[in-house]
Amino acid sequence: MGKTIRFGVSLDSDLLDRFDRVCEEKSYQTRSEAIRDLIRNMLVQREWEEAKGELAGTLSLVYDHHHSGLTQKLLEIQHEVHDVILSTLHVHLDHHNCLEVLVLKGPADKIKTLGQKLISSKGVKHGQLGLTTTGQDLL
């Protein structure tokens, strides 16, 4: 972590008014915090484009646990690459539906391949990979 630096941004006053209004709607307390978020989003997007080093992602799966052999299959796929799965959370949405979230950390291609295998399993109704960050070098 480096030291905090302050630099100036010049902007048309009308544009600044609109920006301030949206910041308030989104609950930002300062302009700096909103701009830091815009910058960090841009950097996280770039991390995934470059696909180097360790990345983090969250995979959500909605499925019917009554589907024959499905829970067993999902477990087996996960164990093959257990080293990229930090943890999983399971919620019983109703009598049939489960929502499971996997927190993933590792190389981009390994995370994406795992996501495709789980999402394409028969009985999984909806699957989605959220691209986030390990937070390192992102202060």
Add this chain to the structure above:
Amino acid sequence: MGKTIRFGVSLDSDLLDRFDRVCEEKSYQTRSEAIRDLIRNMLVQREWEEAKGELAGTLSLVYDHHHSGLTQKLLEIQHEVHDVILSTLHVHLDHHNCLEVLVLKGPADKIKTLGQKLISSKGVKHGQLGLTTTGQDLL
């Protein structure tokens, strides 16, 4: 849950070849399963556009727990709307960074407002709302 129906789709053979190849790359075992996934994705997207009834989402937050007062603030925001938060999962990524996932169920606007409040909190490095489904009527 209704009964299973079979219907025909007509497609150019070259296009079908390309589709089959991508299905294989994505680990789909049958064309039907790949097409059901395309259809269900389209319906989940529509659910969020229409924003009616109960929806489900997953919110991921990466933050530094050393940031003064942050964990307390995130907890307070969550307790105000505890009824839309089904569960949360916390992972210690390293000495500084935490990744927290919240599983959310409720009306679209309540889910989005909660997401904006948490994401805009100072000290949260990256936040992201994943739009998924309760799985009801999605067989």
Add this chain to the structure above:
Amino acid sequence: MGKTIRFGVSLDSDLLDRFDRVCEEKSYQTRSEAIRDLIRNMLVQREWEEAKGELAGTLSLVYDHHHSGLTQKLLEIQHEVHDVILSTLHVHLDHHNCLEVLVLKGPADKIKTLGQKLISSKGVKHGQLGLTTTGQDLL
């Protein structure tokens, strides 16, 4: 157009280094310009979420002009709402394929409905609505 205002943003020096590097890769000449772009993107996204007033969009269509009755059908759909279509550009990609771009200005729902009608026409291979802005109040 208001007057130009300068305000300060505080940021960790390591984060600033990463931001500067990505700005350079993306050909930004100053930090201010990159931040103005991030802010304007956020505002354009917000314009489309709020869906008020006049918005602008570009619709691209790729289709085979040999497809029976298609060019006639696309023209008829367009003439029904000619007031939201400012102009169109047509490119002959090869012997079969055409790429057509429509520049649209008007209410959000009218733009979206037109897009869906054209994209869903049989013979259109790929269609896509790009959400942009009339540029007013966006300095």
Add this chain to the structure above:
Amino acid sequence: MGKTIRFGVSLDSDLLDRFDRVCEEKSYQTRSEAIRDLIRNMLVQREWEEAKGELAGTLSLVYDHHHSGLTQKLLEIQHEVHDVILSTLHVHLDHHNCLEVLVLKGPADKIKTLGQKLISSKGVKHGQLGLTTTGQDLL
């Protein structure tokens, strides 16, 4: 272009009802056409992920033509890579604002680099690259 093939898809009847309703809202005349569109979208997305061969895109730019030296600069950037720009369309949105669309065909990296250079130019208010297809092998 191959011959037309017909294959069966099995689906729960409730899911099919929901799919039919959304197809109608989106103006699809047959299920087959809607499914072909879903498949072609998946393939176009894949084309851009793989980034091989010739791809097509549309770049939209909104800018103020009064901005000193801007039109000249945009022209110069375009001429450096004129071979990937098939055509451009210019619309005078109002006294200040222009909307310009460039139709691009070429390698993925060349299209993306050109997009970044133009979008990052000072005076460009909003820029956006739409990823589409040359339509070849997409019947």
